[in-house]
Amino acid sequence: xxxxxxxxxxxxxxxxxxxxxxxxxxxxxxxxxxxxxxxxxxxxxxxxxxxxxxxxxxxxxxxxxxxxxxxxxxxxxxxxxxxxxxxxxxxxxxxxxxxxxxxxxxxxxxxxxxxxxxxxxxxxxxxxxxxxxxxxxxxxxxxxxxxxxxxxxxxxxxxxxxxxxxxxxxxxxxxxxxxxxxxxxxxxxxxxxxxxxxxxxxxxxxxxxxxxxxxxxxxxxxxxxxxxxxxxxxxxxxxxxxxxxxxxxxxxxxxxxxxxxxxxxxxxxxxxxxxxxxxxxxxxxxxxxxxxxxxxxxxxxxxxxxxxxxxxxxxxxxxxxxxxxxxxxxxxxxxx
Numbered sequence: 001x002x003x004x005x006x007x008x009x010x011x012x013x014x015x016x017x018x019x020x021x022x023x024x025x026x027x028x029x030x031x032x033x034x035x036x037x038x039x040x041x042x043x044x045x046x047x048x049x050x051x052x053x054x055x056x057x058x059x060x061x062x063x064x065x066x067x068x069x070x071x072x073x074x075x076x077x078x079x080x081x082x083x084x085x086x087x088x089x090x091x092x093x094x095x096x097x098x099x100x101x102x103x104x105x106x107x108x109x110x111x112x113x114x115x116x117x118x119x120x121x122x123x124x125x126x127x128x129x130x131x132x133x134x135x136x137x138x139x140x141x142x143x144x145x146x147x148x149x150x151x152x153x154x155x156x157x158x159x160x161x162x163x164x165x166x167x168x169x170x171x172x173x174x175x176x177x178x179x180x181x182x183x184x185x186x187x188x189x190x191x192x193x194x195x196x197x198x199x200x201x202x203x204x205x206x207x208x209x210x211x212x213x214x215x216x217x218x219x220x221x222x223x224x225x226x227x228x229x230x231x232x233x234x235x236x237x238x239x240x241x242x243x244x245x246x247x248x249x250x251x252x253x254x255x256x257x258x259x260x261x262x263x264x265x266x267x268x269x270x271x272x273x274x275x276x277x278x279x280x281x282x283x284x285x286x287x288x289x290x291x292x293x294x295x296x297x298x299x300x301x302x303x304x305x306x307x308x309x310x311x312x313x314x315x316x317x318x319x320x321x322x323x324x325x326x327x328x329x330x331x332x333x334x335x336x
Contacts, residue, residue: 002325002333005222008234027074032146032235034070034218035136044143046076046136051129057171058194059130060102065200066221066270067134068110072205073217073273074145076138081107083117083132088125099128110202142209146235148216149276153302155240156275156285158204158294159197160248161225161264163271165328167194169256172332180259190252193271197294201273207292208273213281220269222326227266228274229320230309236276239303242320244313246299260331266323276302 006014008031015029026044027037035048048070052059060083068078083103087096096119107114112134122129170177170190177187201219208214216236220228225247233240249264257264275296277285282298289296303310309320325333 002329005227005326007324008230026143027145030235032218032231034073034146035076037074037143037145044076044138044140046071046074046138047133049131049133051131053129058102059128060099061106062199063130063132064103064106064110064112064134065198067132068112068136069199069201069219069270071134071136072202073219074136074138075142075205075209075214075217076136078110078112078134078136078202080115080135081112081132082115083130085117085119086122086125086129086131087120088127089121089123091121091128095128099130110200144209144214144217146216146218146232147237149232149236149238149302150215151238151302151304152279153215153276154279154282154298155242155300155302156208156277156282156289156296157225157247157299158201158208158273158275158289158296159271160250160253160295161220161272162253162267162269163193163197163250164199164221164269165224165267165326166190166250166253166256167192168268168328169260169331173260177256177259182255182259186252186255190256193250193252197271199271201271203292204273204289204294204296207289207294208275208277208285211281211285211288213278213285214275215278216274216276218274220272220274222268222329223323224264224266224269224326225272226321227323227326228269230322232274232276233309236302237305239305239307239309240300240320241303241307241310241312241317242300244311246297248295248297257327262327262331263321263323265321266327268326268328
């Protein structure tokens with residue numbers, strides 16, 4: 001198989017084979033949901049694990065933030081982090097220390113406590129791999145899932161696409177981008193997107209929740225915004241209509257995608273957050289997110305499931321594009 005996510009149909013089939021039965025598991029493994037939810041001592045424990053495999057630098061910082069994002073999309077607060085760090089034989093003590101420093105810095109920024117994990121040198125790796133696990137908590141009446149969107153809801157996108165994909169490509173293939181005509185200053189700016197505005201959606205999720213009226217949250221990651229929309233549609237069993245012209249695409253993202261012949265809609269998009277808001281709460285949600293210093297835009301609406309998934313471009317309605325693989329993974333694989 002090719003690097004990247006498993007096809008949704010295959011993943012759903014594999015997940016269906018896993019044992020269940022514990023009534024305390026309120027949200028278990030299913031396509032489109034961001035984290036598990038377990039009833040625990042009168043509160044809800046939210047659990048997420050996600051690996052960092054694309055990025056070769058700042059993986060400690062990545063691991064904390066991407067896992068915290070998925071806790072936040074359940075309406076919860078990230079609290080405790082664990083990581084399993086696999087180092088290649090070429091790594092030295094300084095490399096290990098740098099990753100631990102990144103984990104510590106990211107945890108401090110989010111108010112998260114590191115509680116354990118595992119570290120080893122592993123045969124056959126050409127770069128470090130860090131598998132993160134974040135635990136969080138939420139009151140039952142504040143729990144939000146990806147399955148809560150309903151026809152008539154308004155779709156809001158916070159931030160812009162694609163912060164992570166743009167920064168990652170600038171860091172991984174910066175020389176090639178310059179060879180294809182992109183200015184060195186622009187490549188440097190794209191690299192910096194990882195830290196400013198960054199890939200955390202925790203502030204945006206907190207602000208959206210504060211406004212009330214949030215029906216569903218989902219962060220589009222691997223596979224980009226188009227895949228994130230499909231995951232939201234699948235989880236909620238709804239259709240979607242998206243206005244292509246309303247999607248905030250970063251200028252640097254457009255430059256890099258043009259240089260490398262990639263589609264921004266399929267580019268890993270951590271740093272953006274999809275919000276399905278009840279229609280009467282849409283404007284309040286926009287205002288709350290913007291007050292928190294995060295850009296936000298209405299990009300579409302939720303339809304009945306039978307109406308399907310659509311992208312409207314210059315007034316023309318076309319099926320929402322589908323990406324078998326993230327554009328970053330596809331490009332890096334083809335380069336090799």
